[in-house]
Amino acid sequence: MSPSQPHVASPDDFHSSRSQPAEFSPPTHPVLIGYLFWIIGFTGAHRFYYGKPLTGALWFFTGGLLLIGWIVDLFLIPAMSEEAEYRYPARETDYSIAWILLIFLGLFGAHRFYMGKLLTGLVYLVTGGLFGIGYIYDICTLNDQIKFS
Numbered sequence: 001m002s003p004s005q006p007h008v009a010s011p012d013d014f015h016s017s018r019s020q021p022a023e024f025s026p027p028t029h030p031v032l033i034g035y036l037f038w039i040i041g042f043t044g045a046h047r048f049y050y051g052k053p054l055t056g057a058l059w060f061f062t063g064g065l066l067l068i069g070w071i072v073d074l075f076l077i078p079a080m081s082e083e084a085e086y087r088y089p090a091r092e093t094d095y096s097i098a099w100i101l102l103i104f105l106g107l108f109g110a111h112r113f114y115m116g117k118l119l120t121g122l123v124y125l126v127t128g129g130l131f132g133i134g135y136i137y138d139i140c141t142l143n144d145q146i147k148f149s
Contacts, residue, residue, distance in 0.1 A: 029084035033096045034077045037103070041070045049099050050080040051087055053140040084143075093146050102142055106135045111142070115149065 029050060037046035044059030064070030073080075088095060093115050101111035109124025120134075129135035138145070 025090050027081065027085055028088050028090050028095050029081050030096060031078055031081045033099070034081050037099075038070075038073060038077060041073060042067060045103060046073065046077065046080070048139050048142075050077075050084045051143045052080070056139075088143050088147050091146050091149060093149060095143065095146055098142060098146060102135075102138055106138060107132070111138065115146065 034046050034049060037049050041047075042059065042064035044056035044064070047053075047056035047059055059065065059069060062069075064073070098111045098114055101114050105111070107124070107129040109121035109129065112118075112121035112124055124130065124134060127134075129138075
C-alpha cells in the first residue's frame with residue numbers, strides 16, 4: 001500500500017487490535033444481601049458479612065451502637081460491599097449462600113455441608129455447632145475460610 005492511498009479498515013483490524021472485554025463476574029458480597037443483613041444489623045450481621053468482625057462484635061454487644069451506628073450503616077453498605085469485593089475474590093463456594101446458611105442454620109452445620117466440610121458439618125449437626133462456640137467462630141471467620149479454601 002502506498003502512502004497516498006487511504007487505509008480501509010477491515011473487520012479483522014477490529015478483532016486483532018482490541019483486547020477482549022473482561023468477563024463479567026457477579027459480586028461476591030452483593031449490596032442487596034448486605035441490606036437484608038442490615039435489617040437485623042443491630043446484631044452486627046451485615047458487618048460480619050462484609051468481613052468486619054471487630055465492629056460486628058461491637059455492634060452485637062451495643063445494639064448497633066445504640067442504633068445510631070446501625071442507621072449510619074444504611075448509607076455505608078455500598079462502600080462496605082465494594083471493599084469486600086477487593087478483599088474476597090470469587091471462589092467456587094458462594095459467599096452469600098454460605099452466609100445465609102450460617103446465619104439461619106449454622107447451629108446445624110448447613111454452611112459447613114455447603115462448603116464441602118462434611119465431617120465438621122456432621123459434628124455441628126450433632127453438637128449444635130460445637131455448643132455454639134464453633135458457630136461464633138464461623139461468624140468471625142467465614143469469609144476467610146472461603147477465601148483460603
